[in-house]
Amino acid sequence: MEIQKKVGKMYHRVDPTFKRKLLESPGGETFKFCYQCGTCTATCPVARFTDVFRPNKVIHLAKLGIRNVVYSDAVWLCVNCYSCTERCPQGVKVADVMRALKNLAVADGVIPEFSKAFLTTILDTGWAYSIPASRIAKRASMGLPPLPKPFLEDLKKLAKMTEASNLLEQERDAE
């Protein structure tokens, strides 16, 4: 619900150009083939336990350009299990479309806290989870080799190139 609050009335207008944006972003190309049969929703493991997420509905709203719904919690509920992608009769890569929508939401400044945390930890340690010192000591005591240490400078450079690190800088500036 955290995102729902954030989006609020940010995008209360219908944006007819939104579908073009989605078509141009990597992963979003196939969404135009959707004919709303609902196979994705029928096969979705998450849709069984929530009323918020319906993949075909998200695609339909994206076509219409109703961004405040597309950017809401719904799309982040996708677990990326690819069941829908496997079964779509139209060849829509549904999971990739959901990912493209998340990427667009992030580019527009709607990013959930956990994603931001992942990004910060990856840039600080090289890994998505920061492994506590006690674990590292336990590894050594069990005779396991030390964990890999990537060159963090390289990762930071990559994040700059893709503008991924901008998200964190914006946040720092705001503070």
Place this chain on the structure above:
Amino acid sequence: MKYLLYLGCLIPYRKMGYEISARRVSKTLGIELQDMPDANCCGLPIDTVNHEMMLLLAARNLCMAEKHELDILTLCNGCTGVLMKVNKMLKQDRALREQINNQLQKIGLEFQGKIKVKHFIQILLEIGFNNLQKFIIKPLDFLNVAGYIGCHLFRPSEFMEIENPENPSVFDDLIELTGARSVRYVDEFQCCGFVEGAIDSNIPLFLAREKLNNVKNAGANAMVTLCPACHQVFDGSQRQIERRFSESYDLPVLHYPQLLGLAMDIAPEELALNDLRVKPTKLLTSLTKT
């Protein structure tokens, strides 16, 4: 047979038992594992934030492996999915390769497409069932095992190499190899819900509970996983699910190399079975009786 072992983050963070047992079993099977000192995150967790960054992180790992001139062996399904997919995407798509290489150049790397990425079980399949059979000293014929293969190992089938993605039978064969009976159950190929925990903490409990019930109803006395994330859901959250729904499962969830190791007559201590949250006490007593 020499491979670079790509651990990922969840295994050293929470699932040391998987690493220990995989190393131990590999040693007996003659799979030589070299560590990857300069690896970084596979990229999966930030695919949702920035697709390009994911591609670059995965490509950097692949470049490192190319430097060592060895194929990558993965244990985690998430890492397998991403690294295998990006490796194939970059090999097939020239425009994308050039774009990624332009960026990698700035940190002194170039993707050449010289290596492959394989999950641990794919290497077992390469060794072949006939050869593996020779290592099975203590068949676990008293066990009914429910296998949980995990999504990213066989989906999307466009990039993954597991046969028959609608109904993959390879994991059943690997379980039957240990002498145990592989139990089929409802929804066995459906997501465990691990990643959902970040956005809604309820849904993964419902997803996992349903599967635990299906497994129990099918008459299994143990579960086996191939992915640390699935393992975390079924083993790590099992007590929480029991409390939340006032149910009792007491279902030990093993990592596949642990099951294989037991059948190969490797001591349970060497396979880190005590690292599991749900203790496989009953299983070990039946094991000593045989």
